[in-house]
Amino acid sequence: MQWTYEMDQCLSKVLAEQDKLGNKSKSDNKLRPAAYAVAVSALNKRFQLDLTKDHIRNRLKTWKKQYEILKGLLHHGDFEWDKTQTMVRANGSAWNRYIKRNPDARSFRGRIIRN
Template sequence: MKDMDNVLGVVLMEQLAQGNKCDGWKPQALQAAMEHLNSSLGLNLAKENIKNRPGAWKKYHGIVKDIQFENIGFHWDEERKMIIITHAELPAWNAYVKGNPEAKFMKNKEIRNWDDIVMLCGRDRAIGEGVETFDEAADGI
């Protein structure tokens, strides 16, 4: 999976540079990524497989950004590209995972293609002061 993620990140960065992403990936971007992965890694993926992976990356990005912007008792190590959980931080991590079970696998796990994830997914998520949730925005209508 790591090789696939790295190769997919490179291909999608190329597709991004070519303007093949707007609100989502254009069909030609998914086609190019599928063909490249299948030929270079000997896989038999469909476009749907390609389309789903950036969705997972968006989840990872959201989790890490939440951790970076909230003081929740543990942190993201930018240099090592991982959420570092020490023994002392384990209770805070366990409490976080109860509310965010999709984060469980990220404990002390390097995300080698993090820089690609930031470039590919970072623009899709608003963060910081003044950001509204969906419910807050809907109440304002």
């Protein structure tokens, strides 16, 4: 299954609402089972899918990995955030050097990042 931007937006909105409702543990910052259930139900209903709690967990792991990659890029001196284009910018040689050491960053080269 391929996640879409719209699915990510829906999941993000539902999880933010669940956090506000207290369905996230304060001690370990983990979602409570009720939050997963609401997220699964909302996504399945809106997009006519058959997702499970594991799909949500895996998507959250992907988000965390992407966040760490972006954080690494933006803490590197050769890279900057382009607010207008909503993407990470650097010259070609900087990208080549960075990707050689950090292959997972390749997907962010020239990629527009929405929210």
